[in-house]
Amino acid sequence: MSAHVIVLPGGGYVQHAEHEAEPVAEWLGGLGLAASVFRYPLNARHPVPLDALRGEIARLRAEGADTIGLMGFSAGGHLAGLAALAPDRDERTSVQFAVLGYAITSMETETYRPSRLVLLGEDASPELRRATSLDALVTPSAPPFFLWHTAEDPYVLPDTPTAWPRPWPRTTCPTPRMSTRTARTAWASPGARARRRPGPAPRRTGSPNGPVPPDPGAALSPGRRWDLLRASTTPVIPTTPPGRC
Numbered sequence: 325m326s327a328h329v330i331v332l333p334g335g336g337y338v339q340h341a342e343h344e345a346e347p348v349a350e351w352l353g354g355l356g357l358a359a360s361v362f363r364y365p366l367n368a369r370h371p372v373p374l375d376a377l378r379g380e381i382a383r384l385r386a387e388g389a390d391t392i393g394l395m396g397f398s399a400g401g402h403l404a405g406l407a408a409l410a411p412d413r414d415e416r417t418s419v420q421f422a423v424l425g426y427a428i429t430s431m432e433t434e435t436y437r438p439s440r441l442v443l444l445g446e447d448a449s450p451e452l453r454r455a456t457s458l459d460a461l462v463t464p465s466a467p468p469f470f471l472w473h474t475a476e477d478p479y480v481l482p483d484t485p486t487a488w489p490r491p492w493p494r495t496t497c498p499t500p501r502m503s504t505r506t507a508r509t510a511w512a513s514p515g516a517r518a519r520r521r522p523g524p525a526p527r528r529t530g531s532p533n534g535p536v537p538p539d540p541g542a543a544l545s546p547g548r549r550w551d552l553l554r555a556s557t558t559p560v561i562p563t564t565p566p567g568r569c
Contacts (some may be wrong), residue, residue, distance in 0.1 A: 327357065329357055330394050334426075335399055364377055364400070367442060377404075385416060393420055394407060394423070395422075401427025402429065408467055411461070422470075425473065430457045432454060
């Protein structure tokens with residue numbers, strides 16, 4: 325099996341943030357993961373960036389990568405989410421997981437207006453804005469996701485992940501969410517698994533399925549158990565445990 329992670333730096337669809345590019349790919353390489361930075365088209369209307377990313381995914385798959393994941397930040401996180409969730413994805417352009425850092429998630433709110441104007445234009449229809457909003461594209465068939473961001477972020481609101489899990493609770497898997505004492509928050513979709521690093525225990529904030537037990541794994545069968553990463557550390561690559569989740 326050959327795995328590859330595509331890193332998508334942020335920058336509001338008008339630039340590529342360098343600190344979210346090669347340094348991230350190098351960090352992943354240090355973990356033994358093949359990774360590359362993809363600088364998607366800037367100042368371009370949808371679906372130009374998405375089509376370019378799909379071309380890169382298809383290229384890597386043709387070269388032998390059978391497990392492809394995306395790690396995106398801010399606008400790059402939005403693009404990663406689109407590629408992972410768009411209903412017209414196929415086997416050649418699909419991805420097996422996505423890690424989104426403080427990602428833009430909705431084109432229906434005014435919170436992300438600057439990026440929306442670049443990607444969709446001033447007079448984008450409600451249908452187009454809906455079709456490019458990640459929280460509107462989530463279905464039970466979505467690949468595993470890991471979402472994280474900082475509570476101090478003035479652009480991507482700290483409660484952004486709470487809008488995501490609505491379709492997922494209808495599956496057979498619980499949906500854990502947590503925040504940490506270090507002003508970081510994270511949320512993992514069903515099928516996402518991470519290792520918990522040493523340090524202060526995170527503060528449990530509950531989940532759409534009800535309160536999270538003190539030990540999130542206590543309510544899970546062996547095939548569905550996963551650990552949670554303290555989001556104050558660097559994000560991790562989620563993998564799918566055995567079974568349906």
